[in-house]
Amino acid sequence: MSPDPSALLQAGVARHAAGDLAGAEQFYRQVLKCRPLDANAHNLLGVLARQRGDAAGALRHTERALAQQPEEPVFLANRGAALAEAGRLPEAVIALRAALARRPEDAVTLRNLGQALCALGDPQAALAPLEAAARLQPGTAAPLLALAHARREASDAAGAAAAAEAALAAAAQPALAEQARFLLAALGRSGAPARAPAGYVRELFDQFAPRFEAELTGRLGYRTPALLAGLLTEAGIAPRRALRVLDLGCGTGLSGVALAPFARRLEGLDLSPRMLAEARRRPLYDALHEADLLDWLPTRPAGFDLVAAADVLNYLGDLAPALAAIAAALAPGGHAAFSVEAGEGASFALAEAMRYRHDPAHVAALAAAAGLALVEQRAGVLRMERGAPVEGALFLLSR
Numbered sequence: 001m002s003p004d005p006s007a008l009l010q011a012g013v014a015r016h017a018a019g020d021l022a023g024a025e026q027f028y029r030q031v032l033k034c035r036p037l038d039a040n041a042h043n044l045l046g047v048l049a050r051q052r053g054d055a056a057g058a059l060r061h062t063e064r065a066l067a068q069q070p071e072e073p074v075f076l077a078n079r080g081a082a083l084a085e086a087g088r089l090p091e092a093v094i095a096l097r098a099a100l101a102r103r104p105e106d107a108v109t110l111r112n113l114g115q116a117l118c119a120l121g122d123p124q125a126a127l128a129p130l131e132a133a134a135r136l137q138p139g140t141a142a143p144l145l146a147l148a149h150a151r152r153e154a155s156d157a158a159g160a161a162a163a164a165e166a167a168l169a170a171a172a173q174p175a176l177a178e179q180a181r182f183l184l185a186a187l188g189r190s191g192a193p194a195r196a197p198a199g200y201v202r203e204l205f206d207q208f209a210p211r212f213e214a215e216l217t218g219r220l221g222y223r224t225p226a227l228l229a230g231l232l233t234e235a236g237i238a239p240r241r242a243l244r245v246l247d248l249g250c251g252t253g254l255s256g257v258a259l260a261p262f263a264r265r266l267e268g269l270d271l272s273p274r275m276l277a278e279a280r281r282r283p284l285y286d287a288l289h290e291a292d293l294l295d296w297l298p299t300r301p302a303g304f305d306l307v308a309a310a311d312v313l314n315y316l317g318d319l320a321p322a323l324a325a326i327a328a329a330l331a332p333g334g335h336a337a338f339s340v341e342a343g344e345g346a347s348f349a350l351a352e353a354m355r356y357r358h359d360p361a362h363v364a365a366l367a368a369a370a371g372l373a374l375v376e377q378r379a380g381v382l383r384m385e386r387g388a389p390v391e392g393a394l395f396l397l398s399r
């Protein structure tokens with residue numbers, strides 16, 4: 001007797017709900033053996049692919065599901081989520097709105113729409129769907145946190161703090177509570193912690209990864225890698241491919257492109273797997289490591305001639321541990337080159353944009369305390385943010 005595709009689908013859904021992705025996939029694929037065009041099986045394989053971070057697979061399957069049933073709101077919603085995950089935000093907004101037109105009370109789709117609009121730079125438009133999502137899921141941290149971020153970006157600090165407080169009260173998972181606390185600190189409601197939570201930074205850049213380069217090199221006019229390379233050559237460090245170079249917080253590899261001419265061996269390190277996946281596409285790095293820089297640097301004492309960090313140390317407040325770890329990872333005579341966002345007065349401050357600013361004089365003092373001598377320090381515009389220049393300080397230090 002041939003298997004019943006509906007029973008196979010049900011069995012897959014049960015495995016899926018229990019978190020057994022591999023088991024669920026087997027059942028969905030068996031359904032497709034009997035019914036290759038089965039829209040539900042394709043839709044669920046799309047969800048599964050998205051859960052695994054396979055954006056291309058998610059797009060392929062949701063497209064096949066919609067080819068069979070173009071009006072099905074669940075498929076439209078999953079298509080929208082897959083497009084957002086792939087960084088195709090304008091298309092995501094269209095699909096999510098089409099899903100909501102057919103099923104207006106879908107809290108997850110409302111949240112996805114709000115977050116996509118926010119990422120597109122329109123937090124005002126994100127407020128209504130995010131408020132609706134929070135209303136539909138009362139006492140749930142994730143929509144409240146998304147709402148808090150949108151309000152912060154829409155310059156409603158009081159509203160953002162209220163939503164973040166509610167998210168903190170509701171948070172069952174420690175990671176969400178940590179994010180809510182960090183947001184409250186950025187809004188000035190509590191003291192700034194010594195660093196951004198690693199989980200927050202990872203999630204931020206995992207989401208940003210597919211759009212990072214287009215946005216940074218386009219609208220944001222990102223210049224830090226070029227400024228650091230200029231600092232090196234002007235200090236007499238020639239781009240002769242002679243050095244063992246570590247690109248700390250390498251991201252997708254924009255900084256690696258600028259550092260490669262100096263490198264005999266180029267290694268990259270980042271805590272965002274999706275940024276690293278983008279970096280891996282470049283034939284640039286000899287090795288890439290997924291880790292927090294504070295954990296990883298001590299594993300390579302005196303391992304590098306140059307350690308560079310472009311637009312990375314602004315996710316740390318207290319730079320003393322990072323500078324000590326960088327110094328220890330440098331061979332004698334080696335160099336550190338990095339940027340910080342410039343602040344004044346306090347040694348560090350957490351800005352509302354959720355990145356730290358550092359007073360350059362304090363950074364220089366911390367570097368000296370870590371055994372790093374100042375070779376060069378200069379001011380520069382790192383990039384643009386909401387149409388305004390982000391003022392930074394660039395440092396070249398030697399061990």
Ligand SMILES: C[S@@+](CC[C@H](N)C(=O)[O-])C[C@H]1O[C@@H](n2cnc3c(N)ncnc32)[C@H](O)[C@@H]1O
Binds near residue numbers: 201202205270275
């Ligand atoms: C703005 S991006 C810059 C990427 C790259 N350096 C460039 O110039 O394009 C900052 C990167 O630093 C990484 N990062 C931030 N804090 C980190 C930490 N503590 N350890 C490792 N990576 C970190 C982030 O994941 C992100 O990829």
